[in-house]
Amino acid sequence: MSVDVYLNFNGNCREAVQFYAQVFGLEEPKIMTFGETPPSPEYPLPEEAKNMIMHARLNIYGSRVMFSDVFPGMPFVLGNNISLAVVIESKEELQSAFDKLQVSGTVGMELQETFWSKCYGSLTDKFGVQWQFNLDSGEGEF
Numbered sequence: 001m002s003v004d005v006y007l008n009f010n011g012n013c014r015e016a017v018q019f020y021a022q023v024f025g026l027e028e029p030k031i032m033t034f035g036e037t038p039p040s041p042e043y044p045l046p047e048e049a050k051n052m053i054m055h056a057r058l059n060i061y062g063s064r065v066m067f068s069d070v071f072p073g074m075p076f077v078l079g080n081n082i083s084l085a086v087v088i089e090s091k092e093e094l095q096s097a098f099d100k101l102q103v104s105g106t107v108g109m110e111l112q113e114t115f116w117s118k119c120y121g122s123l124t125d126k127f128g129v130q131w132q133f134n135l136d137s138g139e140g141e142f
Helices: 013-023 091-101
Strands: 002-009 031-033 053-060 063-069 082-088 106-112 120-124 130-135
Touching: 002 013, 013 053, 013 063, 063 082, 082 091, 091 106, 091 120, 091 130
Parallel strands: 002 063, 082 130
Antiparallel strands: 002 082, 031 053, 053 063, 106 120, 120 130
C-alpha cells in the first residue's frame, strides 16, 4: 500500500524525468508515451500528443514518484501540477476511499477498468486536492 506523488508537466516531462534520474543516480526510466497506448476510435490521438509522456516512474529514496505530460487541450497550472496517487491491492479499500473523498468533490474519472489497471479513477476532493486511485496488480511495472 502506498500514497505516491504524481507530477504533471506541460510537454517537458521526458526532460524532467531524465533530469531527476540523473540527479538521484537512477537507471534510465521506463517511459510510456500517449502514442504507445491502444488506439480508440472514439478518441483519436492528436499528432502532437504521440511523443508526449503518458506515464513514467522513478523510485527516489524509497518513494515512488510518477510523471506525465498534460494531454493537449487539458488545463495546466504551474504549481497545481501535483496529485496524490493511492496505489493499493484491495479493490474494496480503493472503492471506499474513492467514495469518501468524492463527497463534495469533483470526480474526474469514475473508477473503471483501463488498459493499465483493473480499477482506476481520479477526483478532486472538497479541499482542492487532486487524487488518483490505482488498483495495484502486484506486478510493479507501472
